[in-house]
Amino acid sequence: MAARSSPSPSRGMDKYEQLAVVGEGSYGVVLKCRRRDNGQLVAIKKFLETEDDAAVRKMALREIRMLKKLRHDHLVNMIEVFRRKRRFYLVFEYLDHTLLDELEASPGGLGEDTAKKHLYQLLKGIDYCHQNSIIHRDVKPENVLVSNAGIVKLCDLGFARALAAPGEPYTEYVATRWYRAPELLVAEHRYGPEVDIWAIGCLFAEMLTGDPLFPGDSDIDQLALIIKTVGKLAPRHQQVVSRLAGGAALAGAECRRATLPGAGPARDLLAACLRTEPRARPQAAALLRHKYFTVDGFAESFNAELRKKLGKEI
Numbered sequence: 001m002a003a004r005s006s007p008s009p010s011r012g013m014d015k016y017e018q019l020a021v022v023g024e025g026s027y028g029v030v031l032k033c034r035r036r037d038n039g040q041l042v043a044i045k046k047f048l049e050t051e052d053d054a055a056v057r058k059m060a061l062r063e064i065r066m067l068k069k070l071r072h073d074h075l076v077n078m079i080e081v082f083r084r085k086r087r088f089y090l091v092f093e094y095l096d097h098t099l100l101d102e103l104e105a106s107p108g109g110l111g112e113d114t115a116k117k118h119l120y121q122l123l124k125g126i127d128y129c130h131q132n133s134i135i136h137r138d139v140k141p142e143n144v145l146v147s148n149a150g151i152v153k154l155c156d157l158g159f160a161r162a163l164a165a166p167g168e169p170y171t172e173y174v175a176t177r178w179y180r181a182p183e184l185l186v187a188e189h190r191y192g193p194e195v196d197i198w199a200i201g202c203l204f205a206e207m208l209t210g211d212p213l214f215p216g217d218s219d220i221d222q223l224a225l226i227i228k229t230v231g232k233l234a235p236r237h238q239q240v241v242s243r244l245a246g247g248a249a250l251a252g253a254e255c256r257r258a259t260l261p262g263a264g265p266a267r268d269l270l271a272a273c274l275r276t277e278p279r280a281r282p283q284a285a286a287l288l289r290h291k292y293f294t295v296d297g298f299a300e301s302f303n304a305e306l307r308k309k310l311g312k313e314i
């Protein structure tokens with residue numbers, strides 16, 4: 001057989017030059033890398049040793065199966081997967097910074113125009129997940145990526161879960177407290193995509209003001225902040241809270257209402273995302289049709305802007 005005329009193509013991590021660590025989690029690390037042959041920037045999630053730890057291997061395979069199904073303009077897309085020296089490597093699109101970076105750089109908030117554009121793209125991304133029966137479960141500023149052109153993509157579906165079959169309880173998980181919906185704080189077994197709508201409501205408020213809406217320092221404190229601002233919990237949740245340590249004073253208490261940020265349709269949309277009864281929160285598809293986005297032709301003109309920036313039909 002003729003010898004290869006060209007050098008054998010680089011395999012796995014040899015193809016990439018490691019530039020920085022951009023994220024760390026319990027199951028691995030996310031690296032900023034540059035592809036040697038074309039200079040493309042990518043993010044590579046490197047799992048811990050998968051052979052020795054069955055749980056990590058199971059988690060990695062579940063994550064890979066799910067990520068292979070999901071492709072959307074407002075989700076960070078996976079480019080390739082490879083294994084090397086008993087580890088899995090997931091190669092993703094790289095975007096310049098996170099929403100957390102933007103919030104830290106703009107203490108007074110992002111301004112309503114930017115907040116509205118980010119919110120619209122977030123809702124598109126999460127609507128795609130929900131239409132594909134996937135709950136993200138950890139929507140927070142660190143998991144929202146922003147390109148230099150203002151394109152917003154959700155990332156790190158490491159916590160994501162497929163919607164449970166009817167009657168099947170979900171496993172416990174600890175998403176970031178400040179963005180956790182009341183049904184998760186009271187450990188309701190049957191939660192759904194509404195937990196992502198709650199988190200997006202929290203992000204919208206934070207983009208408007210620059211401050212986290214509910215920065216609770218414990219689960220009970222988190223519930224207290226929620227009740228103080230958006231009112232009573234759903235009756236079935238109040239019963240659970242009344243049995244928690246320190247919860248008796250909380251259940252059913254309707255403290256002095258702190259006010260939500262925003263005005264008019266923006267406040268209306270925000271309040272809808274933050275209804276304490278999960279079943280009362282609108283789905284992402286309905287929120288995309290909310291008057292906040294439609295009344296002034298925003299959706300039409302912004303979709304045209306997105307098409308241009310994304311370079312394809314939406």
Ligand SMILES: Oc1ccc(-c2ccc(-c3cc(Nc4ccc(CNC5CC5)cc4)n[nH]3)cc2)c(O)c1
Nearest residue numbers: 022043045076092093094095096097155156157158
């Ligand atoms: O299941 C999974 C696992 C991992 C990911 C994932 C995919 C891609 C990324 C990513 C990150 C990224 N860019 C980035 C840029 C900057 C930072 C940090 N900035 C602060 C200043 C230090 C963090 C991230 N581009 N792409 C991060 C996570 C994913 O989307 C799904």
